Amino acid sequence: MSQTPLIKIFVLGLCVVGLFVLPRCSKERKTSSALAPDFTLTALNGQEITLSQLKGKVVLLDFWATWCDPCRESIPHLIQLYKSYRENGLEMIGMSVDKGDEEIVRRFTESTKIPYPVVIAPAEVVRNYEVTAIPTAFLIDKEGKVRERVMGFNSAIDQEITAKITDLISER
Numbered sequence: 001m002s003q004t005p006l007i008k009i010f011v012l013g014l015c016v017v018g019l020f021v022l023p024r025c026s027k028e029r030k031t032s033s034a035l036a037p038d039f040t041l042t043a044l045n046g047q048e049i050t051l052s053q054l055k056g057k058v059v060l061l062d063f064w065a066t067w068c069d070p071c072r073e074s075i076p077h078l079i080q081l082y083k084s085y086r087e088n089g090l091e092m093i094g095m096s097v098d099k100g101d102e103e104i105v106r107r108f109t110e111s112t113k114i115p116y117p118v119v120i121a122p123a124e125v126v127r128n129y130e131v132t133a134i135p136t137a138f139l140i141d142k143e144g145k146v147r148e149r150v151m152g153f154n155s156a157i158d159q160e161i162t163a164k165i166t167d168l169i170s171e172r
Contacts, residue, residue, distance in 0.1 A: 036061075036140045037128035043093075043117035044106050052144060054091050058168040059140040060161070063095045063121060063131045066108045071135040074153040075112055081162060082116050088169045089142075094118035097126055097134060137161060141168050 036059075040050040051059065062078055064071035082092045094114060096105045102120055109118045129138060132151075139148040139161070148164055150157055 034146055035144050036138065036146045037125070039125050039128075041119040041122070041125070043119050044102070044109060045117060047117055049093060049117055049119065051140075054140075055144045056142050057089045057091045058085075058142060058165060060090065060092045060165065061095050061129070061138040061140065062092065063097055063126065063129070063134050063136045063138075065096060065098045065134055066104060067098070068134050070153045074135050074158070075114065077153075077158045078116075079112075079114060081165065085165055085169065090165060090169065092116040095121040095125070097121050097131070139164055139168060142171065
């Protein structure tokens with residue numbers, strides 16, 4: 001039997017799988033009201049961060065990596081968002097899923113002038129948040145509940161995240 005038909009079947013199979021998987025990679029929003037899994041991590045700047053101690057503030061967790069193009073595209077938007085809303089009670093934590101050398105992440109955060117804390121997210125935290133694609137952002141309300149999970153990044157997602165943060169900050 002020739003290998004050509006097998007290759008065609010394999011490629012066709014990959015295309016069919018791609019039809020179902022790729023749309024989910026670009027963007028996904030999921031709302032919830034479960035408490036955010038707590039963690040205590042040390043940021044690259046040496047600051048210890050315990051999520052549960054941020055109750056009373058709106059928190060955006062951004063799971064990303066230095067090698068991820070959509071993640072890199074989102075960072076200037078997140079920086080602007082942080083600068084615009086931190087005085088109103090927004091906390092933001094960059095959750096790098098990069099493996100290996102922490103220094104690569106440190107150099108990246110310095111070169112992009114990320115003003116919010118960045119941590120190297122351990123596998124356990126990534127698992128607890130059920131992160132399956134990056135970038136993935138979690139919006140956590142003042143009570144510590146996950147209110148939104150957003151996968152992917154584009155200008156529409158940026159606008160929706162901004163609107164949701166505005167809503168969460170204004171909640172009592």
